[in-house]
Amino acid sequence: MMKVSADAKVIPLPMFSIRNTNSAAEATVWAVAVDVTGYHEIYAKVVLGLTWNAADDLLTVKLQQCTSAAAAGAKDLTTVGSGATYGYDSDTPLDALTNSVVLEANTQDMDAEGGFKYLRVYAATTSNTGTDEVYGVLILYNARDKYAQREGAASAGVTMYVDTSPAVD
Helix, strand or coil, X not given: CCCCCCCCEEEEEEEEECCCCCCHXXXXXXXXXXXXXXXXXXXXXXXXXXXCCCCCCECEEEEEEECCCCCCCXXXXXXXXXXXXXXXXXXXXXXXXXXXXXXXXEHHHCCHXXXXXXXXXXXXXXXXXXXXXXXXXXXXXXXXXXXXXXCCCCECCCECCCCCCCCCC
């Protein structure tokens, strides 16, 4: 069970039309790789958006490890293939509104010695018709140093932490 707390890093992946490979969202968010240094676990979810055309298929969804935030040297961390056992099964791809795929990985599976400390979510398809939107989220969690990876120091009007702990007099 994934437990997300203040040490987790949550990166929303905004909706964009996957058919338009030059969209601003893809170029500025989906194509960008995130530094995973300091975390153990990776969780990503990709969802077919409200305008998905059921005649089309989402053919590729994977996590890629990279050597820079610009996604240099991108190579697959998860797999895609025909009848894939532990990866995205391209024989039975997502093809309907709100279908989703969950991707999970450990940072220890990345090639850190080779300089791969960045990760991105990759989604692609070919020959789709109309507007086929996808969106998602990338969550890094289980930080090695819980306090160091905390999102930010509490600051009035900027960052606020709320929990169910009872007040202390």
